[in-house]
Amino acid sequence: MKPDRLRRYIDLHAWLGMVSGLALFVAFFAGAINVFHHELHHWQEPYHGEEAVPPGGMDRLLTLVTNQHPDARERLFLLPDEHDPGVMWFESGEEGGEWLTAHASDFNEAGVREEQPRSGLADFINQLHYQLAIPSGGLPVNIGMTLMGLISVIYGAALFSGLIIHWSKIRKEFFALKHEGNLRRYWKNLHNVIGVISFPFHLIMSVTGAAMGMFTVVAILLGVLVFGPQLRAVIEEETAVWPAVESQDESVAMAPMADYLSAARHELPDMRIDWVEIRGYGDAAGWLDVAGSLPGYIGHHVHVVLDPTMAPLKVIEPGARSFNFDALSPVYALHFGDYGGLGVKLLYFAMGLLGSLLFVSGNILWCERRSDRIGPGRSSAFLLRLTLGLCFGVVIGIAFSFLASKVLPHTPWAALVATAERVVFAAILLVLTVWSLRASPLRFSGLMTRLAPLTYLAVPAVQIGLEGSHAWREPDNLLINLVLLAVAGSLWVVRRQFRKRVRQAEPHPLWVGKVSQEHPKHLTETEIDNAASLPD
Amino acid sequence: MRHFAGILLSLPLAMMLMGLLAAAVPAPWQSWLVLQLVLGVVVWMLLSLLVALPEKAWLPVTALLVANLAAWLALQTTSLYGGGA
CATH class of the missing domain: 3.30.200 (Phosphorylase Kinase; domain 1)
Structure with a gap:
């Protein structure tokens, strides 16, 4: 590729990454934890000793x-x-x-x-993941979700541009996590290695994230420009499991719910039931959709539609469903990673954490590269500090939300737990962002990389202190606590690597808060390579 | 700013290209709507990337406006809007 064209790709990749990087960091870090959304719902329930099962x-x-x-x-x-x-x-x-x-x-x-x-912790983490916890405010379009959809499109474009940039030297860069004299090269190599290893995962995330986030906007545009007003009815028809209830005002006695679940399992013996949608409860024209999963398929979502007398109306399963259902199910499954058991979930968790590191390293590279190319300036310093403040704010803020979720139910302020989880996150995020804008990035990062693992270590420790062996005897609790320990371990590795690089190499001037004309301009590695390849 | 303009103008073009594809494929458009949505998003990403590459800002924006108009006119020759397959 010609050097000027490569340069344009690099500029574009950096711009796209910078625009979407911070939002993607939040989505990926929260998303890594959100992989265990179901288990987190159990973890967040306070334990006050063995309680009687509610009657009925x-x-x-x-x-x-x-x-x-x-x-x-x-x-x-x-x-x-x-x-x-x-x-x-x-x-x-x-x-x-x-x-x-x-x-x-x-x-x-x-x-x-x-x-x-x-506690609303699991839902808060989920909202942080898919809409940056921006309230929808009763609008017909979910602003946060649409924003994340748009960010996913930019992210997808950044991925394709990254692939074009690195395609010719992928093999060379695959094992290139090495340190050669300066900190910037380390961030660049780290960014490239993570990007190359996890490219398929990121491609899946960007396409499925954009499809889900932009669904409303895309449907409106398709309706206005292509298919006309009929599209809305077609979407409802194609995605509904059974037509809407047309009541004849004839009531019916509902059977015990266990019998409906049993009837669904009779149709699909291997089905794992997730939820039941009931339309027209007690109405003879009503129906129940027993929805769940069938192990062994990526598009694992299945539905058994029953009438109130438990007679099956329709079974939607792999091999016996419309093409639209066949296409929709993998979109969800590939995004949420719930199609292959614990192993796939752990892989998604690891990829989510690595993705967070990818976006931080990308932003840091952008700031250093901008400073090197156009000379020292406030904008690069500001963006570096903003990146560090927001990223550490999100990481440590989430840990404090976990702590609030576990501690408050055991205090007189238990009623405030759901609010406190959000408020404490917002407060930590704000404080650390403001602090970062005023502190030396190197010193701030050194302190935060020490604090962050400790906060994640503290959560299981606090639960053990408050709830004893319940913290590990309950399988979901054990899993979530192990996940939190894994986050703490990962943050500790980041700290160790960060300290090691700082000891071995002179940091970029941006990191020590010295942004002045005295510091020389640097060329990026690609620019050095390109300059060497140009004829004299 | 030009990148944002490119991203926004690429969206209707990507959707109209999907419409043209739906008109060309010999299958009812309703039966593969979800695939159109996913493909439309991928086309949108690629268009956003392509229009951001030229050095001159006016070129991709003009090209996108012309392409949008051309796709819209081409769609008028199909029976998709308010019609069947």
Whole structure:
């Protein structure tokens, strides 16, 4: 490739990466933990000793909720759980309404709902991952999710440009994590090695992330420009498991929920049930969609649609579903990594953490390269400090959210736990970002790389202190605590490598806060290579 | 700024190209809508990359405007809008 063209690709790759890097860091770090979303839901429940299982289970919960909330009869999602099943439904109101949740343990013996203070940690981490925890504010388009969709498109373009840049020297760079005289070369090699190793993973994330995040915008555009107003009805028809209920005002006695689940398993014996959607509860024209997974497939999502008498209406499974379902299922599965058991989840977790490192190193490279090319300036110094402040703020902020989630339920402020998890994160993020903008980047990074692993070590330690052996006897608790220890270990490795490089090489002037004309300009490695290849 | 303009103008073009593909493929467009969505996103990424490469800012923006208009006109010759397969 001609040097000037390569230079344009490099400039473009750097610009695209810089624009999307910080948002992607948040999405990847939160996403790495969010791989264990289901387990985190169990981990966040406070443990106060062995508690009695709420009486009546799923059937009592469904009866109470549908009696007290008529809207729940129209459409309701049930999360089956042996100990404390939950339901979710849309409650209409004067200002449009909202989704509500209730658990069996929320109802006392008289059937009166007494809402328990519940942690919202797993949902917060999830929102941080897919919408940067930006509130949607009741708008028809989810702003945070659409923003992340757009970021994913930029990220995809950056990936393709990175592939073009490195294609000819991939083999050479594959084992090139070496240190040759300066810190910048280390960041560059680290960035390249991670990028090359995890390219397929990142391609999957960018395409599926963009498809999910931009779905509303893309559907509107396809409707306006290509298919017309009919598109909305077509999307509903093609993605619905069964047509909407057309009630004849004929009521029916619902069977015990365990029987419906059993009927679904009769259709698909290997099915693992995740949730049940109930349309028209107690209506003879209603139906239940028992949704779950079938192990052994990437597109593992399956549905068994039953009528109120448990007769199967439709079974959607691999090999027996529309092409749209066949295409949609892998989009979700490949993004969430829930298709191959614990091994794949751990791989996604590791790739998520490595991805975070990829974006930090990319941003640092951009700042140093800009400083080298156009001379010392405030913008490069500002962006480096902003990158460090935001990244350490997110990492340490999430750890403090975990700590708040575990500590507050054991204090008189238990009712504030869900709010505290978010507030403490925002406060830490703000403080560390402001601090970073004022401190020497090298000193700030040295301190934060020491603090960050300790915060993640503290979370399992606090849980053991408060809840004893429950922290490791419950499989989901054990897994989450091991994940947190793995994050602590990874951060410790980053600290060790960072200190090692700082000891061995003179840091770039940006890192020590010396941004002045006294420091010479540097050429990047690619520029040196290109200059050498040019004829005299 | 020109990169952002390129990214935004590439989106309708990518979607209209998917529409033209849907018109060309001998299968009902409704039956592979999800694949169109995913392919459309990939085409959008590649277009965003391509239009950011030229050195002159006006060239890709003009090319995108012309391409959008051409794709829209081409779509009018199909029966997709409000019609069947």
